[in-house]
Amino acid sequence: MIGTLQTYALDCPDPGALAAFYAELVGGKVEDDGGEWVELVGDFGTTLSFQRVADYRAPQWPSQDGPQQGHIDIGVTDLDAAQTQVLALGATLLEDWEGQKSWRVFADPAGHPFCLCAC
Template identity: 45%
Template structure:
């Protein structure tokens, strides 16, 4: 019997879970999980997908694109307008690395904890 996996959660290591959860909450509009605290915070999407943020002592942020501290993972977010989404995310506290390998196809940003993430055009 073959089982099918359904993605239920994504968890990112960070120094300050509530701060990182607040950034992604403002960026996505997802609801803050009611049991969030300074050790572990999370956001929940209506379909049940959970994005978690866990405190790691001496967390070393990724140094993308330099691999001296690798990115470990990254998230992709579909958006209607990459330029408009980029402007909003930068205002919320994201940063835009100089290295942009996607050209016009996608944009790489980093969250306040240094994790790279991409914004990509929505597929209709």
């Protein structure tokens, strides 16, 4: 095991509003610092996060023409070691900010984005 499931993040135009919707749906506490990222924390096993995206376009169901616009964050204790491991599994590094951030973005072998986040 390389890390633990930390959050599932959804792209959206208004993170606070979408978090409030899901709080009514599944419970939990909205943690909003007024920024571009809002979290819904509860006892449902992982955090549900909401990320503001400029020019957001909603996915179309069941069409395959629009992306589903979500990603998984995996918490790891050693970003460098975890990066080596996921690359060996077939992931592709998409962004690492030259080591200046506490997370790195990868694509899984099918192209879905996910992040390794220091915890």
